[in-house]
Amino acid sequence: MLFRTLVGVLSLLVSSAYCEVVRYERPSIYDKSAHFSLQVNGTEMYTVSYAGYDYVHLSMDQGHPTEFRIKTLSQGSTIKSYSITPKQLPIKAKVEGNELVWSMEKVHYLIVKIDDLKEFVIVVDPTETNAPKSKGTGIFNVLDYKADNTGKTVTTGIQAAMDAAAKQPGSIVYVPAGLYQIGNLMLRSKTSLYLAGGSVLRFTGKASDYKKLYHKSDLHDGTWWIQTEFDSTDIKVYGRGTIDGNGYNTRQNKYMADLLVPVGTKNFRCDGVLVRDSSFWAVTPIQVEDALFTNLKILDRFDVTQNDGIDVVESTRVTVRRAIAIANDDSFSTKTWPYKTGTTVPYPYQPRPLSDVVFENTVAWTKCYGYKVGQGVHQRQTNVTFRDGTVYAAGVGIGIHHLFGTEKATGVTFQDIDIENLAGSPGGRGTWLAVWVAPGGRGVGPIEDVLIKNIKARDQGHKNGFLQGYNASSKVSGVTFSDVYMLGSTKPATSLKQMNLLNTSYSENINFANSNFEALSCTSIA
Ligand SMILES: *[C@@H]1O[C@H](CO)[C@@H](O)[C@H](O)[C@H]1NC(C)=O
């Protein structure tokens, strides 16, 4: 008896010591969801009401079954239908009246749809293992630099802490929970920025608070909000805090900003932050060598255009691992965009090719492309891989859109991708695959060596797909299809027609390499 009690107490101690759910207090500027509540292992999480969908962010230890319990608040009756994305996850949920309940051991980024309510996005991260102390040697706490954490004034305290930290390479700027309205923030070489859970850096939305860095002819003047200094190395941005671009209001004010811009830097790291409401491309590594983004959440709005999730630009060896990007425009893409053309973006170096970029274990939701190379191919793009991805909804699931520039896009792989739904863009392309060259007024160029492997297209879109070059010098050539499953079929497609790929002019050397099926080959049917 005593023994059993002891065991009970011990296991309680063990589970509380080693297993936890961490929630992040909701900053005062956000409201809680009017539609959903979420309990994780019996503890109420802090939901956030948002445009188009609501969300909740938490971290948890992995390896033990943990109960997730959503309650719908806006309807008293029983839940009639639901889906949990990624659908390929082995999550078995059950309905208990107006609650949806399931258990999971691993962390995931989930999009839950219940009846005809807006989506509820549940972003679960692993508990932090690398959180610094808030004070101590090498720690520059922004409150010691008079940062205003109430959001009442535009504060320069974070930059002040950053500049002080940079004098001791290897230091960490510590941002505790609170609301900070800030102007441009320059990240210094060999210095880390730590955003504690519950901290929010917020863009003010007013042009006069920022340095104008470019003008985009079809939009507005704009800035890079949080950027690395040129020729820097070893900069890290991490923690469970939020970078809030206040994008909808910014665009109402006819201004715009990229939110997080590692540029002209080497060995950049970004882990765990939540980026929301961008007024332009949200996260843009530009002319970066060696970067790793992990546990990245980009939650943009659908009513702000050109707010791409992450665009990797003219960079090499960039990996994005474990990420969700929700945006009106492309979720995940690579570009070689022109230097001083159309916009006057002040890139640090001459134009550079892009190579060796990997996006893996990601979730996309967009009105445009889930996963895309392009549209700019002004410099060569080589060896770009999108793998282990889920498209919740999109205008185009996956693709290469060579619209601007004359260089080659080559060595592009789309592998292990589940395209769930293509209802994203009523006026757009509406197809699962678009690999095509089109003249956008700044030249055309070829697409070569593309592998499309183990793709599940549960939807093919309301328009036909594209595998289409432009002319004899800008073809699509060398495309291999391996195990593409259309519309729930259990057999992989063996013809372009089965994949609804009807626009195939100027495409050649198209192959099928299905596992367990005879290898087939066909040339362009155009
Ligand atoms: C949730 O509760 C279960 C059962 O008590 C426990 O095994 C698990 O570790 C808990 N999960 C977390 C993340 O604390």
Ligand SMILES: *[C@@H]1O[C@H](CO)[C@@H](O)[C@H](O)[C@H]1NC(C)=O
């Ligand atoms: C492509 O890029 C990946 C990621 O950087 C790298 O591991 C791989 O070696 C590259 N492949 C080639 C052929 O260069």
Ligand SMILES: *[C@@H]1O[C@H](CO)[C@@H](O)[C@H](O)[C@H]1NC(C)=O
């Ligand atoms: C293809 O089109 C481009 C752009 O119009 C042109 O510069 C190029 O000469 C064309 N190539 C051929 C073989 O017609």
Ligand SMILES: *[C@@H]1O[C@H](CO)[C@@H](O)[C@H](O)[C@H]1NC(C)=O
């Ligand atoms: C694509 O194919 C469809 C149907 O075959 C055709 O109507 C359409 O004009 C083609 N589009 C282009 C851009 O070639």
